[in-house]
Amino acid sequence: MSFTLPQLPYAYEALEPSIDARTMEIHYTKHHKAYTDNLNNAIKGTPLEGKTIEEILQNLDPENKAVRNNGGGYYNHNLFWQILTPKKTTPSEELSKAIEAAFGSFEAFKEAFSKAAATQFGSGWAWLVVGKDGKLHIGDTPNQDNPLMPNMPIQGTPILALDVWEHAYYLHYQNRRPDYIEAFFNVINWAKVAELYNAHK
Numbered sequence: 001m002s003f004t005l006p007q008l009p010y011a012y013e014a015l016e017p018s019i020d021a022r023t024m025e026i027h028y029t030k031h032h033k034a035y036t037d038n039l040n041n042a043i044k045g046t047p048l049e050g051k052t053i054e055e056i057l058q059n060l061d062p063e064n065k066a067v068r069n070n071g072g073g074y075y076n077h078n079l080f081w082q083i084l085t086p087k088k089t090t091p092s093e094e095l096s097k098a099i100e101a102a103f104g105s106f107e108a109f110k111e112a113f114s115k116a117a118a119t120q121f122g123s124g125w126a127w128l129v130v131g132k133d134g135k136l137h138i139g140d141t142p143n144q145d146n147p148l149m150p151n152m153p154i155q156g157t158p159i160l161a162l163d164v165w166e167h168a169y170y171l172h173y174q175n176r177r178p179d180y181i182e183a184f185f186n187v188i189n190w191a192k193v194a195e196l197y198n199a200h201k
Contacts (some may be wrong), residue, residue, distance in 0.1 A: 002040040003053065005033050006078055014086040018183035020172040028081070031167055035073030035144070042066035053078075057148040072144030076125055079161050083196075085189035092194040098201070102136040109138070110185065113162075116140040117181045123165040128193075129156030130200040159196035160188070 008028055013021035043049045048056050048067065053075045060068055091099060096106065103109040109128075117126035120140040129147045131137045132155070139147065139154025146161075147154045162184055169180035 002044075003036055003074060005036045006081065008081055010084075010086055015084060015187045018187045019084070019169075023167075023169065023171045026171075027077075027163075027168060032073070032077040035070045035077065038066065039070040039074045042070055054148060057146065058150070060149050062150070068149070069144050072146050072149070075148070076144055076146055076161060076163065079158055080163050083160055083189050083192050084187050085192070086187065087189075089188065089190040091190045095190070095194040095197050098136050098197065103138075112138050113160075114178070114181050117162050117164050117184075118178055120164050126162040126164060127154055127156075127158050128160035129154060129158050130197060131156040134201050136197075157196075157200040159200065160193050 005028075008024075011021075012024040012028070015024065042064075043051075043056070053071060056067065056071050057075060060071070062068060091106070099106055099109045103112060113126055113128060116138050117140065120126060120142070122142065124140055124142040125144075125146065126140045127138065127147055129137050129139070137154060137156055139152075141147065141152055141154065145152055147156050147158055162181065164177060164181075169177065173180040173183075
């Protein structure tokens, strides 16, 4: 069974002004579609065919660059679209307590997450994950790597992700990555983040 490009849960323009419609359209129809198609080509006729994306990434051969890059790109974008919403949401009480326990306060969490996103040199992602200890951790990875893959600088199950590749923001923000990061917090789907937290804590 091959992987398919998931349906976006909102229209391209739904996240404006935080994320503009043209960026959303290109990001989804060009970049995410390419990762999906290239992943399917990379696993076709191999033992990886028929496995879930999580199984593929958790048991990844890091030297298999086609699967590493495209499998990561497929998974990362699937999560990214899910944790965005045009609706105003706030963290659940349980998630808020977990954030406060891990980082001291929501503001401290936001500052640490924003720093991870801003200081990731070049292309990459910022993450909030549930670690094997059941606690929340923040980190970043280069390119399309993610915390499910072996030997990453941050390990765990992602529940929040921010794409800091230039294709995710450059049309609207140019080189102002911090402005893009700040705008991201306006469109986080905290209900989805809480759902993922509850499933993996």
